[in-house]
Amino acid sequence: xxxxxxxxxxxxxxxxxxxxxxxxxxxxxxxxxxxxxxxxxxxxxxxxxxxxxxxxxxxxxxxxxxxxxxxxxxxxxxxxxxxxxxxxxxxxxxxxxxxxxxxxxxxxxxxxxxxxxxxxxxxxxxxxxxxxxxxxxxxxxxxxxxxxxxxxxxxxxxxxxxxxxxxxxxxxxxxxxxxxxxxxxxxxxxxxxxxxxxxxxxxxxxxxxxxxxxxxxxxxxxxxxxxxxxxxxxxxxxxxxxxxxxxxx
Amino acid sequence: xxxxxxxxxxxxxxxxxxxxxxxxxxxxxxxxxxxxxxxxxxxxxxxxxxxxxxxxxxxxxxxxxxxxxxxxxxxxxxxxxxxxxxxxxxxxxxxxxxxxxxxxxxxxxxxxxxxxxxxxxxxxxxxxxxxxxxxxxxxxxxxxxxxxxxxxxxxxxxxxxxxxxxxxxxxxxxxxxxxxxxxxxxxxxxxxxxxxxxxxxxxxxxxxxxxxxxxxxxxxxxxxxx
Numbered sequence: 001x002x003x004x005x006x007x008x009x010x011x012x013x014x015x016x017x018x019x020x021x022x023x024x025x026x027x028x029x030x031x032x033x034x035x036x037x038x039x040x041x042x043x044x045x046x047x048x049x050x051x052x053x054x055x056x057x058x059x060x061x062x063x064x065x066x067x068x069x070x071x072x073x074x075x076x077x078x079x080x081x082x083x084x085x086x087x088x089x090x091x092x093x094x095x096x097x098x099x100x101x102x103x104x105x106x107x108x109x110x111x112x113x114x115x116x117x118x119x120x121x122x123x124x125x126x127x128x129x130x131x132x133x134x135x136x137x138x139x140x141x142x143x144x145x146x147x148x149x150x151x152x153x154x155x156x157x158x159x160x161x162x163x164x165x166x167x168x169x170x171x172x173x174x175x176x177x178x179x180x181x182x183x184x185x186x187x188x189x190x191x192x193x194x195x196x197x198x199x200x201x202x203x204x205x206x207x208x209x210x211x212x213x214x215x216x217x218x219x220x221x222x223x224x225x226x227x228x229x230x231x232x233x234x235x236x237x238x239x240x241x242x243x244x245x246x247x248x249x
Numbered sequence: 250x251x252x253x254x255x256x257x258x259x260x261x262x263x264x265x266x267x268x269x270x271x272x273x274x275x276x277x278x279x280x281x282x283x284x285x286x287x288x289x290x291x292x293x294x295x296x297x298x299x300x301x302x303x304x305x306x307x308x309x310x311x312x313x314x315x316x317x318x319x320x321x322x323x324x325x326x327x328x329x330x331x332x333x334x335x336x337x338x339x340x341x342x343x344x345x346x347x348x349x350x351x352x353x354x355x356x357x358x359x360x361x362x363x364x365x366x367x368x369x370x371x372x373x374x375x376x377x378x379x380x381x382x383x384x385x386x387x388x389x390x391x392x393x394x395x396x397x398x399x400x401x402x403x404x405x406x407x408x409x410x411x412x413x414x415x416x417x418x419x420x421x422x423x424x425x426x427x428x429x430x431x432x433x434x435x436x437x438x439x440x441x442x443x444x445x446x447x448x449x450x451x452x453x454x455x456x457x458x459x460x461x462x463x464x465x466x467x468x469x470x471x472x473x474x475x
Binding site for chain 1 (some may be wrong): 319367370372376377378380383387388389391392427468472
């Protein structure tokens, strides 16, 4: 469904992505792990064109694109087929929860308002916020805001959802509510690419794990395989450094 | 002069001064400020969006109108332009100058407010599939206008007072009417204090309106609503 080849990205003299190849099949839940500064977030942002890659090709649904010369129109068409969940939620601050979910439907996809409202309500119900439709972002906790953001992402029925460290800004107590919503999405067969530090999620929910460091993919394996028989020395060291507590959830 | 005569002069002239306030000062302010806002939003947006040639034009416009005295601008338009065959009536000339002058200041308030909107708002809009203009109109500008509201109110209050300068290009607003009464009665202290009080009254009303406006606009921020 999504195939990436040779993504490169530099910020000035700093090479952040040094040629990444990646394939995601429909229904896959791929977790991207790695230490800070390894380029995980930049990779995700390049996939949705929030950063422009210096080189690389993308194949999405059988269509090919050159990442360094893709047109604005193609970018917008691709963005309409995908969704993005940010680390700090980025809900529209001047819109209520339900308006946040409706915005992409009504404005970008021209769904009639009453119908969009129904879809939005269903999405919010699904993430457990049926009593918070008309709350503004500042009236919601971090976990609730992130669940609105996930509702906003899934309401447009995307082919893939990118998650950029969706729980990193949350208290441990609030992390659980967001992770359980994500697990539910995964169970329903949503294709997801998740940059995360949650080992429990990577281990128990994802089907594939990618381990990145210094702008390259060090190891890619099925989740079970990755945690039980890591192939690379660097991966073993990374896993050994994690406290046992983080394997829960 | 007796206190009684002073008091009746004060009372008589109050309505004489207030009337041009209602028929000239306020319409001049309302019309010119509305136009100034339109100019300011456009000038701020072309800078925010980095539209090449327009951005330079915008900087030039702000440079000229912030850098020269309002009074000089009024004189150039009203007394100067007839030299090149452009005759403008006093009131429209005042509207033109006040809106252009105020637009330059308001543009900077709005530009600052646009830049203060977190960059994530734009990114979230893109990820929702919206176009740049859709995001500006529905997400960025509404948030920026809330931030810009206090400085814009400041500009509005300043403008009410600055309209007194229009007396210099024969607009019969409050200050000119006061000057005429002074010329007849020789009571400058009383009458100039009186017109000052009426300006103060207008500013106070506007400050009240500002507070109400801020409350209404702030439903989506922590400070207001609830």
